[in-house]
Amino acid sequence: MKPFTYVRATSVAEASRMVVAGSAPLAGGTDLLGLMKGGIASPARLVDLGGIDGLNGWSRERGAGLRIGALTPLVDLETSDQLARHLPIVREALRDTATLQLRNAGTVGGNLLQRNRCWYFRDAAIQCWLKGGTQCFAKEGENEHHAIIGTARGCNRVAPSDLAPALIAHDARVTLTSTRGTRSVLLADLFTDPALHSREEHTLRRGEILTEVQVPESGLQRRGTYLKAMERKTWSFALVSVAVAARIRGGKLRDPRIVLGGVAPVPWRVEAAEAEIDGHPFSDDLARRAADLLLADAAPLAKNGYKVPLAKELVRRALARIAAA
Numbered sequence: 027m028k029p030f031t032y033v034r035a036t037s038v039a040e041a042s043r044m045v046v047a048g049s050a051p052l053a054g055g056t057d058l059l060g061l062m063k064g065g066i067a068s069p070a071r072l073v074d075l076g077g078i079d080g081l082n083g084w085s086r087e088r089g090a091g092l093r094i095g096a097l098t099p100l101v102d103l104e105t106s107d108q109l110a111r112h113l114p115i116v117r118e119a120l121r122d123t124a125t126l127q128l129r130n131a132g133t134v135g136g137n138l139l140q141r142n143r144c145w146y147f148r149d150a151a152i153q154c155w156l157k158g159g160t161q162c163f164a165k166e167g168e169n170e171h172h173a174i175i176g177t178a179r180g181c182n183r184v185a186p187s188d189l190a191p192a193l194i195a196h197d198a199r200v201t202l203t204s205t206r207g208t209r210s211v212l213l214a215d216l217f218t219d220p221a222l223h224s225r226e227e228h229t230l231r232r233g234e235i236l237t238e239v240q241v242p243e244s245g246l247q248r249r250g251t252y253l254k255a256m257e258r259k260t261w262s263f264a265l266v267s268v269a270v271a272a273r274i275r276g277g278k279l280r281d282p283r284i285v286l287g288g289v290a291p292v293p294w295r296v297e298a299a300e301a302e303i304d305g306h307p308f309s310d311d312l313a314r315r316a317a318d319l320l321l322a323d324a325a326p327l328a329k330n331g332y333k334v335p336l337a338k339e340l341v342r343r344a345l346a347r348i349a350a351a
């Protein structure tokens with residue numbers, strides 16, 4: 027590991043001032059420290075956010091939605107019965123996230139901003155496209171865990187966070203603060219559009235600190251669920267996951283969201299798929315039509331074609347579950 031210095035910020039403003047080029051914010055460290063040990067990240071300075079008040083915990087204000095502080099440990103959300111009453115999808119998504127130890131240390135902001143798990147990216151000896159090289163080695167290599175859609179050219183990584191699709195299905199936004207001010211963006215827009223061929227995974231600007239996640243009142247009115255297919259039953263990233271959410275009125279799905287994880291460089295949504303089911307009662311056929319639209323542009327690599335039927339079946343099951351609840 028390259029030598030680095032460590033500072034502890036006591037306010038968001040101070041943290042933002044400290045996160046200059048060559049520095050990185052540190053939350054639970056469960057991803058960042060691994061990247062540093064592996065030689066993939068080498069910040070000269072770590073800016074620990076753990077000493078900042080007010081970024082830990084969640085609150086619900088009637089009419090104003092739900093707010094979750096970025097430094098909240100994942101386990102606190104997973105184990106809160108009260109939160110599960112407002113937004114049950116969060117518990118469902120976190121139950122199979124990593125391990126209990128990692129959920130104790132890992133935070134909401136860190137989970138959303140973690141780097142991808144592509145084994146070529148995580149190998150310091152390999153200069154893949156995302157690290158400034160000229161090619162994606164997954165394209166012709168070991169690609170069973172890689173993207174099947176939305177890759178354009180460039181990178182075949184998949185967005186790894188379980189929390190992201192779940193929160194996007196409820197229209198979550200994130201607040202980003204720096205010395206230049208504060209902005210609120212849709213959580214979906216925190217992930218760099220693959221069509222831009224950017225070598226950044228997130229749209230966070232230098233010095234910005236993710237301070238909180240907000241779920242609007244309208245998002246809380248949707249019934250949601252999260253399903254995750256894994257290679258083994260625990261401690262495993264999603265091969266494919268799906269978050270669905272909709273208001274159910276008179277047995278019909280209204281204003282639905284379908285978000286896939288594990289299939290694309292970003293949490294994957296296709297509005298036409300959601301429009302297909304909007305206003306209709308659930309049926310297997312309806313779900314199949316939506317799933318077909320969602321994956322219409324899928325172009326699997328040699329070893330990950332299994333993700334297409336897997337994703338379609340998860341979409342069907344998830345929609346059936348919210349319709350029946």
Ligand SMILES: Cc1cc2nc3c(=O)[nH]c(=O)nc-3n(C[C@H](O)[C@H](O)[C@H](O)COP(=O)(O)OP(=O)(O)OC[C@H]3O[C@@H](n4cnc5c(N)ncnc54)[C@H](O)[C@@H]3O)c2cc1C
Nearest residue numbers: 053054055056057058124132133135136137139187188236
């Ligand atoms: C073995 C293993 C299995 C895992 N399995 C899963 C899984 O199944 N599903 C899943 O979703 N995740 C999984 N993870 C990832 C894990 O959830 C993340 O490592 C964790 O959530 C990151 O949170 P953290 O607080 O430790 O982030 P850190 O490691 O501290 O930070 C991660 C990144 O975010 C930046 N950052 C953190 N907080 C902020 C902030 N508030 N503002 C600006 N930048 C910030 C850091 O600079 C860094 O770049 C796994 C990890 C491991 C090691």
